[in-house]
Amino acid sequence: MNHMSDDEAQAAPPDQVQQPTPLDNEDFEKAASSPAGAADEASDQIAWADPNHAISLHNVTHRYQGKKALDRVSFVVEKGALHGFVGPNGAGKTTSLKLVCTLLQPQAGRVRVFGEDVVDNIRKVRTMIGFMPDHFSTYRQMTVNEYLDFFAAAYGLPPARRIEVIEQVLSLVDMNHRQNDLISGLSRGMQQRVGLARVLVNDPELLLLDEPASGLDPRARIELMDILRALRSMGKTIFISSHILSELAELCDAVTIIDRGEIRFSGRIGDLLTNPQNRHTLRFEFAPGSADMREALAQIEGVVSAEKSGEGAGYRVEFDPARLDANQLVVRVASLGVPLVSFSEDRRQLNEAFMDLTTAGVR
Numbered sequence: 550m551n552h553m554s555d556d557e558a559q560a561a562p563p564d565q566v567q568q569p570t571p572l573d574n575e576d577f578e579k580a581a582s583s584p585a586g587a588a589d590e591a592s593d594q595i596a597w598a599d600p601n602h603a604i605s606l607h608n609v610t611h612r613y614q615g616k617k618a619l620d621r622v623s624f625v626v627e628k629g630a631l632h633g634f635v636g637p638n639g640a641g642k643t644t645s646l647k648l649v650c651t652l653l654q655p656q657a658g659r660v661r662v663f664g665e666d667v668v669d670n671i672r673k674v675r676t677m678i679g680f681m682p683d684h685f686s687t688y689r690q691m692t693v694n695e696y697l698d699f700f701a702a703a704y705g706l707p708p709a710r711r712i713e714v715i716e717q718v719l720s721l722v723d724m725n726h727r728q729n730d731l732i733s734g735l736s737r738g739m740q741q742r743v744g745l746a747r748v749l750v751n752d753p754e755l756l757l758l759d760e761p762a763s764g765l766d767p768r769a770r771i772e773l774m775d776i777l778r779a780l781r782s783m784g785k786t787i788f789i790s791s792h793i794l795s796e797l798a799e800l801c802d803a804v805t806i807i808d809r810g811e812i813r814f815s816g817r818i819g820d821l822l823t824n825p826q827n828r829h830t831l832r833f834e835f836a837p838g839s840a841d842m843r844e845a846l847a848q849i850e851g852v853v854s855a856e857k858s859g860e861g862a863g864y865r866v867e868f869d870p871a872r873l874d875a876n877q878l879v880v881r882v883a884s885l886g887v888p889l890v891s892f893s894e895d896r897r898q899l900n901e902a903f904m905d906l907t908t909a910g911v912r
């Protein structure tokens with residue numbers, strides 16, 4: 550996502566916010582007639598304006614020069630969550646982030662941060678958020694210390710307090726030892742840590758991170774994820790965007806998937822992975838080197854199909870719940886006389902889920 554420069558992403562005064570363009574009649578009609586439409590706003594107010602929702606987008610539509618970037622988008626991010634925001638190129642991630650950051654105003658619908666409307670309470674919202682764009686577009690010739698001091702001053706911290714805060718935020722991202730280095734001389738991973746330190750300068754409750762792991766090597770990626778977990782354990786809410794669902798699966802509690810301006814899924818990762826169609830399928834893994842078990846499994850009363858799964862001695866076993874429940878199936882499989890290593894619910898692979906929910910091609 551590169552529509553927003555680093556300097557643009559900082560505390561832009563309200564008069565620099567892109568003003569909304571009125572929507573056409575079609576948009577208003579759809580918004581009003583949708584189940585979560587503007588007409589329902591009053592009745593839904595309590596839920597959508599809940600301060601325990603760090604972010605809520607309710608029926609938000611946004612267009613650029615007539616072209617729809619977001620189409621009646623609604624989702625919430627719970628306070629204290631590490632929440633992923635995933636979608637292919639052009640899906641609408643940056644546009645959504647710009648709305649939450651107060652750099653854009655919604656043309657239809659409501660965007661709230663901890664229950665505060667981003668249009669009505671723009672200044673309050675800005676004190677609660679920290680936005681990290683995906684690249685350093687400027688400031689590369691500053692030292693780490695100068696860079697952080699610049700932002701701390703912009704937030705109005707007095708000089709003595711700035712020294713203290715810079716020490717604290719650099720220690721959170723383990724970068725105190727690079728305080729006097731030029732940003733341009735730092736690795737991508739270290740630049741990302743400095744970017745995070747900058748976002749923490751005003752101690753925001755909500756961190757908005759745009760593709761923070763892109764371009765990082767595996768080690769830097771793991772270290773960054775550890776820092777994010779530590780920040781979450783300090784009570785921060787973290788909303789993190791990525792193109793790659795599997796990258797966020799280990800880290801996040803919940804995920805929102807967006808494609809072509811529409812929300813395809815928003816909820817707990819576990820719910821995304823549990824395929825309703827696979828509720829009656831279990832995966833069994835026998836000891837390595839075991840004989841082919843397909844026939845033995847298929848002969849169990851109530852088993853509909855038994856297929857090999859993966860390279861080793863794994864099998865997907867589908868059963869008819871009217872004739873057999875999962876416990877009975879496990880007992881029967883365990884008594885086949887071949888050592889059973891594990892059994893589990895058959896869960897969809899993340900990438901498979903992502904591909905199912907999104908469409909091919911770049912917008």
Ligand SMILES: Nc1ncnc2c1ncn2[C@@H]1O[C@H](COP(=O)(O)OP(=O)(O)OP(=O)(O)O)[C@@H](O)[C@H]1O
Nearest residue numbers: 550551552613618637638639640641642643644912
């Ligand atoms: N300033 C703009 N002017 C015109 N069209 C825009 C502008 N910003 C975004 N768009 C268009 O709006 C749609 C959504 O873009 P957005 O940047 O929000 O998606 P994204 O999910 O962040 O994509 P990426 O991951 O590629 O950055 C795209 O079709 C994009 O081309």
